[in-house]
Amino acid sequence: MDLPVVVGVDGSEPSLRAVDWAADEAALHGVPLRLVNASKWDRYEGEALVVGLGKASERVLAESIVGFAMEHAQRRHPDLRIVTETPVEDPETALLNAGRNASILVTGSRGRGEITGLILGSVSLAVAARADCPVVVLPGSYDTRATSGICHSIVLGIADGQEGEAAIRFAFREAAAREVALLAVRAWRCPLAEGGLSPLSDSDVTGRHEAMAADRIEESLHDAVADHPSVEVHRQTGEGPARNVLLNASVSADLLVVGALRRAGHFGLQLGPVAHTLLHHALCPVGVVPQRV
Numbered sequence: 001m002d003l004p005v006v007v008g009v010d011g012s013e014p015s016l017r018a019v020d021w022a023a024d025e026a027a028l029h030g031v032p033l034r035l036v037n038a039s040k041w042d043r044y045e046g047e048a049l050v051v052g053l054g055k056a057s058e059r060v061l062a063e064s065i066v067g068f069a070m071e072h073a074q075r076r077h078p079d080l081r082i083v084t085e086t087p088v089e090d091p092e093t094a095l096l097n098a099g100r101n102a103s104i105l106v107t108g109s110r111g112r113g114e115i116t117g118l119i120l121g122s123v124s125l126a127v128a129a130r131a132d133c134p135v136v137v138l139p140g141s142y143d144t145r146a147t148s149g150i151c152h153s154i155v156l157g158i159a160d161g162q163e164g165e166a167a168i169r170f171a172f173r174e175a176a177a178r179e180v181a182l183l184a185v186r187a188w189r190c191p192l193a194e195g196g197l198s199p200l201s202d203s204d205v206t207g208r209h210e211a212m213a214a215d216r217i218e219e220s221l222h223d224a225v226a227d228h229p230s231v232e233v234h235r236q237t238g239e240g241p242a243r244n245v246l247l248n249a250s251v252s253a254d255l256l257v258v259g260a261l262r263r264a265g266h267f268g269l270q271l272g273p274v275a276h277t278l279l280h281h282a283l284c285p286v287g288v289v290p291q292r293v
Contacts, residue, residue, distance in 0.1 A: 014108025
């Protein structure tokens with residue numbers, strides 16, 4: 001993995017937590033860290049100010065922000081290779097462009113200027129829903145340590161079909177690098193009784209659906225388990241909506257990984273309801289891994 005870890009910085013506290021996490025991630029994999037602060041400062045600064053100062057004040061602020069973030073990351077990892085960028089673009093566009101040549105793209109939950117009280121900022125949501133590379137979004141209250149989290153566990157949501165293949169590879173790679181256990185989680189639900197409002201209660205039916213979920217886990221993990229024999233793998237099935245089962249699992253995880261389909265020719269946000277809920281409410285960093293179909 002030679003591509004850099006990219007992190008969006010804007011001087012806010014959530015973005016500095018993201019810098020910490022991204023710096024740990026880059027050091028863990030031996031790749032550079034790329035700090036990006038973007039703004040369309042040229043649209044708003046007057047010509048006289050630009051000529052008088054030599055630089056627009058917003059450009060000065062952008063360079064100050066990435067400079068501080070760089071010093072912050074270097075104190076954490078003195079030998080880490082760090083590059084900075086201050087593109088004249090809106091943050092969403094800049095991060096999506098940077099993500100085309102990144103191993104991982106990291107953002108905080110909210111940035112400077114986001115509306116107070118929002119759980120997830122618009123930039124983080126848009127990047128997670130459109131990026132070409134895996135995106136990790138940190139919740140605002142989360143501990144910043146990527147490599148020494150307190151739970152020593154990565155949770156992987158097992159999806160249907162091909163949706164989770166890239167997510168599985170990513171989760172196993174991260175678990176192997178961190179030398180932590182991986183918990184594969186699959187939700188299941190009984191169908192509604194024909195013509196009724198309550199789930200079927202027959203224990204055989206319940207057992208069959210739970211067994212199908214367990215089989216799905218085994219089928220999904222078969223190749224990854226063979227490729228990463230050092231990773232300790234646990235399996236868990238849970239009854240209920242996938243978002244609820246995974247939210248519960250996030251309580252005891254250092255990273256929660258899910259897949260997201262990316263369909264060719266679709267230019268809007270491509271983020272399923274489960275991933276959307278997890279980004280807003282999970283108690284640990286959420287990794288959204290795109291799966292091209």
